[in-house]
Amino acid sequence: MNTLKTLSLAIGALVLGASAITASAADLARGKALVEKGNCAACHGAGMNAPITPDYPKLAGQHADYLYHALAAYQITTNPQVGRSNAIMAGQVNANPGVTGKDGKPRPFTRDELKDIAAYIESLPGGLVLKK
Numbered sequence: 448m449n450t451l452k453t454l455s456l457a458i459g460a461l462v463l464g465a466s467a468i469t470a471s472a473a474d475l476a477r478g479k480a481l482v483e484k485g486n487c488a489a490c491h492g493a494g495m496n497a498p499i500t501p502d503y504p505k506l507a508g509q510h511a512d513y514l515y516h517a518l519a520a521y522q523i524t525t526n527p528q529v530g531r532s533n534a535i536m537a538g539q540v541n542a543n544p545g546v547t548g549k550d551g552k553p554r555p556f557t558r559d560e561l562k563d564i565a566a567y568i569e570s571l572p573g574g575l576v577l578k579k
Contacts, residue, residue: 473511478567481560484545490535496573508573514565522555 482488482495487506492498496507506514521540523530531537541555548554556564 473566474563475567475570477560478563478565481546481556481564482567485539485543485556485564486545487539494573495568495571505573506568507571508575509569510575511562511565511569514568515562518556518561518565519558 487495490499490503491506492503494507496505498505517531518536518540520529520531521533521536524537524541540561542553543556544553546554546556546560
């Protein structure tokens with residue numbers, strides 16, 4: 448029984464360690480460059496924490512996993528049941544002029560780029576309040 452418990456704990460530690468490595472694999476420098484190229488501050492303001500209108504969210508400090516899933520959902524324009532419906536954000540993540548393909552035309556952000564963007568925005572100081 449002790450061997451089984453030890454094995455279970457070891458497997459659990461490996462899984463947690465692997466997830467930590469994956470989470471830290473995001474490239475903050477690339478995320479920052481993509482946020483700048485994408486001109487995100489035009490709406491979300493300096494430091495992603497001063498939107499130009501109260502209708503736009505403050506993003507700085509938001510959890511990266513939430514941001515990633517939100518950004519990815521804006522790329523799903525064919526199914527409103529699973530995607531997010533916002534023409535401005537859909538345009539930003541699907542055909543951002545700051546991100547071009549080999550043909551020089553705007554292209555969608557890749558999943559890895561979205562993860563880098565999300566990780567960078569999470570790293571910014573912000574006023575995110577967590578329920579206690």
